[in-house]
Amino acid sequence: MSRLTQVEERPQMNITRRDALAIGAGGIAALAFAPAAFGATADEAIAAFTGGATPGEGGIDIKAPEIAENGNVVPIEVNAPGAEEILVLAPANPSAEIFSVKFGPAAGAQRFSTRARLAKTQDVTAIARMADGSFVMAKRTVKVTVGGCGG
Helix, strand or coil, rough: CCHHCCCCCCCCCCCCHHHHHHHHHHHHHHHCCCCHHCCCCCCHHHHHHCCCCCEEECCCCEECEEECCCCCEEEEECCCCCCCEEEEEEECCCCCCEEECCCCCCCCCCCEEEEEECCCEEEEEEEEEECCCCEEEEEEEECCCCCCCCC
């Protein structure tokens, strides 16, 4: 028998109407749960960062403009003397966590400044884990006139 006369049978894929409906329903379910994949809410991020402890006030200062004309580039400065780590959140953004910074033992100061993208008017929140294991929190309301995250 020559090679040309051999025919290899391939399995056929038969999709029934029921299979198509099941695949479509699975796709819709995946889309329904997709927002959870964008990131944790602000409360979830705070709980994860603090381990469930309630943050106190004082010992941390957050500076941001009262009014940001462009939500794409909002300057934020955080100062927390004695902090080991700082978490900054924007609860109204698609992903609440903006960033976190860890300070090593050789850090000269526990402060930083950056520019962040804000979707709309909201309270920018900074939480610091202090060297003694306690947590402190500060909020600053920023009014955004032109949204930066698709708004």
